[in-house]
Amino acid sequence: MTQRRAAWTAVPLALFTIGALALSGCSGSNAASPGDDADSILLERPAGSTNDKKVYDDVLAACEETTGVTIETQDVPYDGYLAKVLQQVSSKTMPDVLMLDNGDLPQIASSGALAPLSDFDIAVDGYADGVIEASSYDGDLYAVQPVANTIALFVNTDMLAAAGIDVPTTWDELKTAAAALSGDGRYGMAFSATATEEGTFQFLPFFWSNGGDETDIATEAGAEALQLWVDLVDSGSASESVLTWTQADVNDQFVAGDTAMMVNGPWQFPSLDEAGVPYEVVSLPAPQDGDEIISPLGGEVWTIPQTGNEAKMAAAASVVECLGSDESQMALASGRDLVPTNTELVDQFIAENPKMAGFAEQVPGLRARTAQLGADYTAASEGIYTAIQTALTGGADPLTALQQSAPNK
Incomplete structure (x- = not known):
């Protein structure tokens, strides 16, 4: 070759x-x-x-x-x-x-x-x-x-054990755990909300698992998922810097001990293992107990x-x-x-x-991002990550942000 x-x-x-x-x-x-x-x-x-x-x-x-x-x-x-x-x-x-x-x-x-x-x-x-x-x-x-790859929840097992926190399995548990793990320069939760497909990719499990649909992004179900991210940032459980962090940046925060939990993928294993971070990978929390988690392919x-x-x-x-x-x-x-x-x-x-x-x-x-929209998925993705940026910066409430950025609105 x-x-x-x-x-x-x-x-x-x-x-x-x-x-x-x-x-x-x-x-x-x-x-x-x-x-x-x-x-x-x-x-x-x-x-x-x-x-x-x-x-x-x-x-x-x-x-x-x-x-x-x-x-x-x-x-x-x-x-x-x-x-x-x-x-x-x-x-x-x-x-x-x-x-x-x-x-x-x-x-x-x-x-x-x-x-x-x-x-x-x-x-x-x-x-x-x-x-x-x-x-x-x-x-x-x-x-x-x-x-294939997808994303899941990485948790620092030592941090959760020291705080007496169980791995969260629902959105309410996630917010409670993230709040309890935050403080002294550390955030409980980290994710990538950047204004690119990377931000959409990280958001889709929350969006889809709550009934969101990329063919019509401006729904109550999608807004509830976005409200979860807004709540995490507004409460101080996640940094405002998630707006610019790539998945690699999120991993850097986790390796440095500056966040106790993160959304990320298996491509981070080598750096985590090299740094000796005590971690476990679990399914992303569901909206409610028993709900199916739908992640992107x-x-x-x-x-x-x-x-x-x-x-x-x-x-x-x-x-x-x-x-x-x-x-x-x-x-x-x-x-x-x-x-x-x-x-x-x-x-x-x-x-x-x-x-x-x-x-x-x-x-x-695993769900294909382009299964429903084909080439038009790109426009839907842009609408989603634009709404994320707007909502997390306080420019509009989640539903209004999604309505404003929806394709063909």
Whole structure:
């Protein structure tokens, strides 16, 4: 497997609309692909951490052995990655295999840039329903998602024990526990409420679990969920800085001992373990005892662009299929602290990775963010994180904030 790095110039997303992409078309030769050899393909992905790269490179090397296809990788800086992909769609210079965030798939699929997996008879038996939904657009399956992530509640076990606090399982218990754990420069609770998809991603479990619906964000159910976050900040149980904290910033606060609980994902395990933080991962609190927790499905998907080179597309399909194999899923999940998306692997994975149980058990019920709205999810997400910002800064009450920022209000 060979490696090629590129520093692409980010192109403003405003320059590329779905309509323009559709008009440009996606057939023709693949200018980015390494030569005309059908057994050599170009795989494009956003640059990740050193560990992620090593784990994926090992899996890709195994897929080279399995498929007989030589894989050349091209790592593009994460910032501006989607803009670069949109530029490639417009200029008809797509790679042979393309990684996307599952939330971005509808936008690219709706342009006609991707080939449906049915063209290549790629099987996805056993995949969780939410994974299939996140990998589909307009009734067609366009991607394979080998591993997934979601979020849960991390608690500092020493802090809770010292305060005599049980792990909260409901919203009322969360507010009580967070208040009791706050003081002396420490906050009881931390989350990311930043004005990006990251803020929406963190809010969705509270929103969905209370009956919120992204097709109509301005409802009493959604407002009640947002009121919970407002109450935590207004009471001093959460810092006002949550408005700008990314999930990485939230983790930094937890590692430093400046918050006793946080909403975050399994990608934080390495830093927590290295710092020696005493922690436990549990399900996020429910609105009321017994309510179902609905969490968002995160992670990347692998797609086959419409390059016009049928032989290379067939080779690319064999690589994508290999990435979704049981062996690849287990290797990627174990190596990257993520979870396999084939529900038949969950029990084995938990047995081998017990610290991931709190996340792996959620896989069958994870919800795809784009399942209901497809490419229009982006507008709903923007409406949600805009309302969060407005409500947490006191600009409006939660329901009014959601009404003001709702798409097509």
